[in-house]
Amino acid sequence: MTSAIVIGGGIAGCSTAFALAKRGIAITLIERHDKLAQEASGNPLAMLYPKLNIKPTPANILALQGFLFTLGLLKKLPKSTEIFNACGQIQLAFNAREQAKQTTLSQTSETEFLKFQTLNTEEASAIAGIPLKIGGLYLPQAGWVKPQALCEALCSNPLISVVTSTEALSIEKQDELWRVTAANQQAMNANIYEAEIVVICNANDIKQFHQCTSAAITPVRGQLNWFKSSVESEKIKPIICSDHHVSPAVDGWHCVGTSYAPNDLHAEISPADTQQNLNALYKLAPDIYKYLDIESVQARVGWRSQTLDYMPLAGQLLDEEQLCKNPSRYNANPASLPWLSGLYVNAGHGSKGMITAPLCGELIAGLATDSHLPINLQLASKLNPSRFLLRELGLKQLANSLFVA
Ligand SMILES: Cc1cc2nc3c(=O)[nH]c(=O)nc-3n(C[C@H](O)[C@H](O)[C@H](O)COP(=O)(O)OP(=O)(O)OC[C@H]3O[C@@H](n4cnc5c(N)ncnc54)[C@H](O)[C@@H]3O)c2cc1C
Incomplete structure (x- = not known):
């Protein structure tokens, strides 16, 4: 290929x-905006850490593997120190549930490779660089990333041609090649692009293509705020988290966030969300809140794309029309299913796209070139973008074992 x-x-x-x-x-990468990373991936800063959890559920395994994969990827990129900083993260034991989880986590050996430490209040304050009211878990490998700079760096390979201000309208197969019809918003004309494979990575809009109408995906509005650092706030070293987070100062600014509102499509900045984020800052770091320059507070709204099972959609599509017309038997050989050869999806990354999307990109490259896969086959089955349709058709067992012999 x-x-x-x-x-x-x-x-x-x-x-x-x-x-x-x-x-x-x-x-050929087609993007409807005039630059890369203008939607969910357009925040000034994103945090890079997995939510540590006791249960080895597929979502938790994916988050851990994705976190380590993104860290490895960042190290390979040119100028990675300008894109990423491993400042560490403290997850405060901010309520009884989190405290119980952290106690159990500190007693299990399965997550030892992450090298997290359990900190009491004094230890946490010393690492945080500011006084904290409670302790928590410290993950030293975690850090912040600049998503736009990361996207630019990923596309710096000369084999990648980025076509901006162009909206993909339809995808059809003709004579063994996939044809994407796309409208150029500046030239006001339509072009046709051809290739052996197409990967659909357009988040909440994937259903615009008739090949993926069964994708169970929900937009989840999120508002991030940021404010100017002060002499006091510059002392914060790691990311500090409860159910919100505050970042250390980056280029003179701290990020604090974020709100979470499924199916809320309001694009305007919400003062209530700003207040909610600042209240969280007050609880996380009262000493920083005291010096907050309220006039400097800014905000940005974006939409996560959330699936029903909180797992991304990553892999090759099945032909939905064929499958509905002629449903397979529950014990069918997965190879006999109506695969859309060469048509893939990488979407539905919810709140953790910086750690799940690169691993899923590697999975798709592995599947498309029949080469090494970065995750096991069981997990790959759980990510397949047609799994919701298979489940709807009563083929749950098949959905869970698409790649397992
Ligand atoms: C407020 C907020 C805070 C977040 N914080 C974090 C965080 O700290 N850490 C973390 O890991 N994740 C975070 N996330 C989640 C993360 O940002 C997303 O999971 C990730 O950005 C999703 O990336 P994506 O490429 O799937 O989608 P997007 O970044 O939305 O990219 C989809 C792209 O497709 C383009 N497009 C759509 N339709 C077409 C078309 N027909 N033709 C051409 N182009 C098209 C869009 O213009 C867009 O550029 C946050 C999300 C939000 C909203």
Whole structure:
């Protein structure tokens, strides 16, 4: 295979393009905005840490593996120190549930490789650089990332051609090649792009393509705020988290966030959300709140794309029309299913796209080139983008074992 089209220039599209280009494949990446990373991936800063959990559920395993994968990827990128900083993260034991979870976590050996430490209040304050009211878990490998700079760096491979201000309208297969019809918003004309494979990475808009109407995806509004640092606040070293987070100062600014509102499509900045974020700052770091320059507070709204099972959609699509017309038997051989050869999805990354999307991009590159996969086959089955349709058709067992012999 020598050519691919990627639709969408957020972290999912850029990391998928990167993974394919690494294998020598020429990529056309189509993005409707005039720059990369203008939607969910457009926040000034994103936090890079997995939520540590006791249960080894597929979502938790994916978060851990994705976290380690993104860390490894960042180290390989040019100028990575300008994009990422491993400042560490303290997850405060801010309520009884979190406290109980942290106690159990500190007693299990399964997460030892993450090298987290349990801190009492004094230890946590010493690492935080400011006085804290409670202790928590410290994850030294965690850090912040600049998503736009990361997307730019991922697309710097000369095999990747980024076509901006262009909206993909439809995808059809003709004579063994996939054809994407796309409208250029500046030239006001439509172009057709052809390639052997297409990867759909356009987050909440994937249903615009008739091949993925069964995708169970919900937009979840989130508002992030940021404010100017002060001499006092510059002392914060790691990210400090409860159910919100505050970042250390980066280029003179701290981020604090974020709100979470499923199906809320309001694009305007919400003063109530700003207040909620600042209240969280007050609880996390009262000494910093005291010196807050309220006039400097800014905000940005974005939408996460959340699936019903909180797992991304990553892998090859099944032909939905064929499957509905002619449902397979529960014990069918997965190879006999109506696969749409060469049509893939990388989307639905919820609140953790910076740690799940690059790993999913690598998975798709592995599947498309029949090469090494970065995760086991059981987990790959759980990510398949057609799993919700299979479940609807009563084929749950098949959905869980698409790649398992
Ligand atoms: C407020 C907020 C805070 C967050 N904080 C964090 C965090 O700290 N850490 C973390 O890991 N994650 C965080 N997330 C989640 C993370 O940002 C997302 O999971 C991730 O950015 C999703 O990336 P994506 O590429 O799938 O989607 P997007 O970044 O939305 O990219 C999709 C792209 O597709 C383009 N597109 C859509 N349709 C078309 C079309 N037809 N043709 C061409 N282009 C098209 C869009 O313009 C867009 O650029 C946060 C999200 C929000 C909203």
